[in-house]
Every structure is written in C-alpha cells, then in structure tokens.
Amino acid sequence: MSILPSNISRRSFLRGTAATAAGAAAISVLSSCGKPAETTADPVVVDSGTATYVVGSGDIQGSYEQAADGRGTATLAEAGSWSLPLGCVLRPSESAWKPYVVPSQTPSAMTSAGAFSVLSGTNALLVDVPRTGGNFVIYDAQCSDSVFAWTELDIVSHEWRLFAAPFSDGALGTVTTLWKGDADYDPPLTCCTATNVIWLVMPSTSGSKSTESSSCYLWKAGADSADEVVRSQGRFACAPTVSDGNVTLAPRVRVSEGRYFGITAYSLDSDLSTQVDQLVLPASVAPMYATYMDGKFVFSIEANYGTGGLLGNMGTYIGSGDGSFIVLPREPAAVVAGKGGVYLVKTRASHVIVDTNAQTYATLSAPNRTLDFGDYPASVGTTSTFVTFATVKDEQSGYPSSVQVRAWSL
16 A cells, blocks of 8 residues: 655655556655756766776786785685575675575475675575565565565566565564566665665666656665655666765766766765765766775776777776776676775676785685686675675586685775
8 A cells, every 4th residue: 555645746746656657656655755866077088098007908008016925915814604505696785694595495486585694604594485476586685784675576477576674683574565566667776784775666678668767765674664865867877886874876867968877976874865976977888886985986887888988998997076097997797895995896707806005906716616707796885804605516526516605804
C-alpha cells in the first residue's frame, strides 16, 4: 500500500513515483523531496600530456617505477584467508561484513544471499529463499555493518523487488519492502553505509519508459519512509558508491547542451542535499565506476571514445576538476579501494598497487589455481583492510572447487 504524504503536491508525487510504473512504491510513505542534479563545474577537457601516467601507453612513457619488492612500498600484510562455497559472489562494501549471492542449497530456490565477516570469519546465510516466491531469484545483495539489502528478480517477467532490514551480529531485523518495479525499469543499483540504503531507479533502455528521469533514493533502517534525494534527467552512468562519509553518483547534467555526466560527491551527513565536489566529463563520455576518496575522484572509463581529450580514453583516473590526473591506462574491471594515497586497481587477472606517494606500482597476484580472470575486490573506497575473492580450482581434479577470500592490511 502506498500513502501520499499531506505535504507533497500531486505534481511532485506523480513526478517522484513515475519510476514505479505499474506498481506503487512499496514502503508505506515516500517523501518526494529530490531535486535535479546541480551543475557547478564545466566539462573537463584536457590533453593527455597534462596527466601523470603510472605505466606507458602508446608513445607516452610511464612516470612510475616498478617496486623492487614486487608488492609496492606500502606494506600489504595478508590479514586472513578463508574458503567459501563454490559460486559465492561477494559484492564490494566499505564495511567488515561483505554481502554475497551464492547458489542455493534449497531445492526450491536458485540463489541465496548472506554476508561474511572478515573480522570474525563468520559466514551468515541471511536469505535462503526469495521472499516473493514464484519465478523470483535473489539477484543482488548489499550491506553495511548495520543494514542488509537485497533485490529479487522474476526471471520470466523481469519484475523486481528491493528489500532491506537492520543487520546486527549476523542476523536480520524486521524486513521492509523498499520498492517494486517491472520490466520497464532496471533492477536497482544499490549501496549501503551505516544504517542507510541508497538505490537508483532507472528506466530500461529498451522499455517503454526509456525517456523518463531516474531517481536516487535514501532509506534509513527502521524508518517508514524514504526520500528521493537526487534526480537525473536520464539514466545515471554507474552505480552509487560510498566512502569517507560521501556518496558518489554520476547523474546527467547540462541536458540542454548534450549528453554529459557529472561525477558528483554528496555529503551523507546532509542526506545528499549538499554537493562536496563535482567533475563533469567531456560530452558523451560515461564512467564505468566512480568513487570519491582522499578528496579526489577515482573513476574508470571502459572504452576509447575518440573524443574528449584525456578523459575520453580507457583507463582508471585519480584526480579532480582542476584537470590534474594520475592515469593507469589499462582496461578497468572493478571499483577501486585504498588508503592514504595507495590505490588498488583491478585489471584483468590481477590488482595493480598504485602508490602515489612513492610514485611506484606493483602487482597483487591472485591466489594459485584461480580462473583466468583472477580475483576481484570486495572493498570499495577508503579502507584499512582490502578484501579480494577468487574462484580456485581443485589441485587434483583441476575443476573449480571453492571461493577463496583474502584480506590485506593497508
């Protein structure tokens, strides 16, 4: 059931709930106080010669030295290693608990969801079967140390549901249905921090609602309402991330001028009403991942656009709107994590350790007997413990047998 708050006009309500399509907002009250993404910066179009390249690319020489010890000047001490069931896919989080989706051991369900603690080694299976039933499967999961959220998707109709609950000591509290959507809207891109769940509702590119706006919503565990906090006139470019108390989004900006994305950091203390920083990419260039950490944007461009100067080229960038960037010109594969000027960037079969203080780089090798794509990060943004996971093969049979989770102290 959906209740219209008395302080919201009908125009505001209809605009704020357009993304629910055939289904109304699933929580009992939805406050529509969101506003279009503000633009305070000009597009950043700079020449590749203005950047510092970690390694060489084409005719450009790399400026960083390879660390002599092969692991970087920053000490990466392995803090732990654990084995999880085969098929377990961890999702990056800033917390000690890492959410995951795993093939279900229950005959009536394809997938289950849970969380793993790198502090205690506790593995908590939290949602063993989809709450929705029918053809629904557990599609995604996100968590912090205080809240757990997951998405269920109907594999036939492509309808979806977003659920969340308070989370403490490996157990869930009362479950709340946050949102319902149909095939005209993509399953939500979600992140969690403290007691907050943040998600994007965006029209599908192939559905009948493809020209509608997209919205970012914020819900606090235990609340009976959520707020629409940022609206994009078109789809957001990538999933939300959180680090250092800021949420990074990439909404459409300068809509009347063309297709521009503004990578924007919003303060969580103000419930995303305050912009901390913004970097507007060149026309048509879209980020694959973006995070605001150490007072800089760390973002990935997954293709060579052929236009837009430096930022129109594939790679991972560290910098801000002043046009001063550090570039790792390799194909990006995941979000970035790190601390104090050290960044761990996933590229194909390994992680590159970029130490911007010592201007060195090194490789964090994947575990032995991993599949060709190596390991992936289960951490995002500023962290003291960098966590990876990888599917490993059995030494005797050569077949994939388990998922190895490793933690590294920064």
